[in-house]
Amino acid sequence: MTADTDPRAMTRRQLLRHTAWFxxxxxxxxxxxxxxxxxxxxxxxxxxxxxxTLRFAQISxxxxxxxGAANPxxxxxxxxxxxxxxxxxxxxxxVIHTGDLTHLGTPEQFDHVKQMLTGLNxxxxxTVPGEHDATDDxxxxxxxxxxxxxxxxxxxxxxxxxxxxxxxxNTLHLQKLGHLGTDQLDFVQKDxxxxxxxTPIIVFSHIPMFAMYxxxxxxxxxxxxxxxxxxxxSSVTCLNGHVHQxxxxxxxxxxxxxxxxxxxxxxxxxxGPAPKPINLPAGKLKDALGIREVSYTKGQxxxxxxxxxxx
Amino acid sequence: xxxxxxxxSAAAAVAAAALLLSGCSGSTHSSQSSPSFNFGxxxxxxxxxxxxxxxxxxxxxxAVASGxxxxxxxxxxxxxxxxxKFNPQMLTVPAGTTVTWTNQDEEPHTVVAKDGSFxxxxxxxxxxxxxxxxxxxxxDYVCSIHPFMTGTVVVNQ
Numbered sequence: 001m002t003a004d005t006d007p008r009a010m011t012r013r014q015l016l017r018h019t020a021w022f023x024x025x026x027x028x029x030x031x032x033x034x035x036x037x038x039x040x041x042x043x044x045x046x047x048x049x050x051x052x053t054l055r056f057a058q059i060s061x062x063x064x065x066x067x068g069a070a071n072p073x074x075x076x077x078x079x080x081x082x083x084x085x086x087x088x089x090x091x092x093x094x095v096i097h098t099g100d101l102t103h104l105g106t107p108e109q110f111d112h113v114k115q116m117l118t119g120l121n122x123x124x125x126x127t128v129p130g131e132h133d134a135t136d137d138x139x140x141x142x143x144x145x146x147x148x149x150x151x152x153x154x155x156x157x158x159x160x161x162x163x164x165x166x167x168x169x170n171t172l173h174l175q176k177l178g179h180l181g182t183d184q185l186d187f188v189q190k191d192x193x194x195x196x197x198x199t200p201i202i203v204f205s206h207i208p209m210f211a212m213y214x215x216x217x218x219x220x221x222x223x224x225x226x227x228x229x230x231x232x233x234s235s236v237t238c239l240n241g242h243v244h245q246x247x248x249x250x251x252x253x254x255x256x257x258x259x260x261x262x263x264x265x266x267x268x269x270x271x272g273p274a275p276k277p278i279n280l281p282a283g284k285l286k287d288a289l290g291i292r293e294v295s296y297t298k299g300q301x302x303x304x305x306x307x308x309x310x311x
Numbered sequence: 312x313x314x315x316x317x318x319x320s321a322a323a324a325v326a327a328a329a330l331l332l333s334g335c336s337g338s339t340h341s342s343q344s345s346p347s348f349n350f351g352x353x354x355x356x357x358x359x360x361x362x363x364x365x366x367x368x369x370x371x372x373x374a375v376a377s378g379x380x381x382x383x384x385x386x387x388x389x390x391x392x393x394x395x396k397f398n399p400q401m402l403t404v405p406a407g408t409t410v411t412w413t414n415q416d417e418e419p420h421t422v423v424a425k426d427g428s429f430x431x432x433x434x435x436x437x438x439x440x441x442x443x444x445x446x447x448x449x450x451d452y453v454c455s456i457h458p459f460m461t462g463t464v465v466v467n468q
Contacts, residue, residue, distance in 0.1 A: 131455075148357065158349060159349040273395070
């Protein structure tokens with residue numbers, strides 16, 4: 001946790017990597033023991049001796065209130081995730097929680113998770129609701145706690161560091177898959193209309209915006225229309241939770257990244273009868289849980305992601 | 312244990328070459344300040360403000376939903392929820408019957424009629440929900456959290 005956050009240490013390694021990367025299809029680099037991924041076609045990460053234009057952390061699926069055997073203390077592992085974000089070696093410009101903050105969406109669970117989130121050392125914390133946060137009220141209790149400043153069902157957008165960020169809600173009107181609905185799709189269309197096509201776009205949602213495994217509801221039935229409004233942009237990054245595991249997929253200009261959880265793992269798509277919590281052997285749980293760092297440097301198309309397991 | 316998957320593109324070699332041409336001589340972004348947020352004209356600010364402090368102490372866990380002390384369902388009127396399935400998926404009962412659902416999964420589920428006639432809260436593990444069917448008819452329902460879970464209660468005269 002020290003070597004990989006020292007910008008001078010990275011500088012020398014990055015110089016070495018210029019040659020190491022030549023001709024390779026995937027840019028994988030190791031800095032201070034951490035693996036950093038870059039999409040092929042994207043140039044170098046952080047320029048020498050300077051912070052990225054934007055850097056933030058993603059946490060997801062804390063499921064506060066879960067009492068099952070797969071994780072007897074989800075509050076404890078969520079506290080550890082918060083602590084890891086607070087010890088990245090820098091202050092993230094913001095932190096996004098991509099939903100399922102709570103397990104059952106009760107007032108007590110919302111109070112609990114909100115109190116824990118305020119311990120994050122960052123100027124801004126954003127959230128999107130998971131279906132667990134809207135268990136029996138289509139998100140009313142969620143919006144009472146986290147809906148300030150959002151529109152309609154809880155969606156929003158903002159600009160930071162030259163990046164346009166959109167928080168979408170695809171968990172409130174489930175048919176079988178995640179669903180955005182006409183009002184939200186219209187919002188996306190109008191929201192991005194004034195933007196120039198070289199504006200990097202980041203989309204947050206709980207359920208994947210791509211068909212990761214529709215039989216378990218791991219997709220969004222009207223995502224294609226939302227993405228159609230984003231086709232003209234040179235760089236679109238969709239970050240989601242819900243599936244409790246890392247996964248990525250690229251489709252044209254859009255790259256999707258499923259994040260892991262701070263609570264308990266779920267099976268790989270189709271592995272077993274249902275997306276049931278997995279009971280891992282003692283000592284293995286933290287390897288499946290984690291946090292994600294995301295950074296963007298102006299002039300570079302793709303974002304850099306760095307996954308960190310709970311320690 | 313970082314686990315990453317990477318999109319692979321044939322364009323990488325071209326990109327790497329471009330990187331050699333432009334990346335090494337690229338301008339350095341020297342600003343060390345945090346970027347500012349723009350939430351749009353007149354819009355309130357979404358999200359919440361973090362603190363500069365360490366992680367807040369977690370309050371104690373709170374009890375949720377109906378517990379295992381609920382009365383056991385009567386045979387023939389019972390539907391269990393196991394492995395994300397309602398069992399039996401179709402139940403036929405006479406009018407006036409009280410049907411009880413019991414969640415045996417670690418995941419929470421709900422019981423929500425498609426026609427809106429009944430709607431359970433979130434049922435945690437061992438949680439139960441009962442509804443009395445007064446009128447004959449066929450009632451399709453889903454779990455609103457996992458709507459691929461479907462069931463039907465048929466109520467006869």
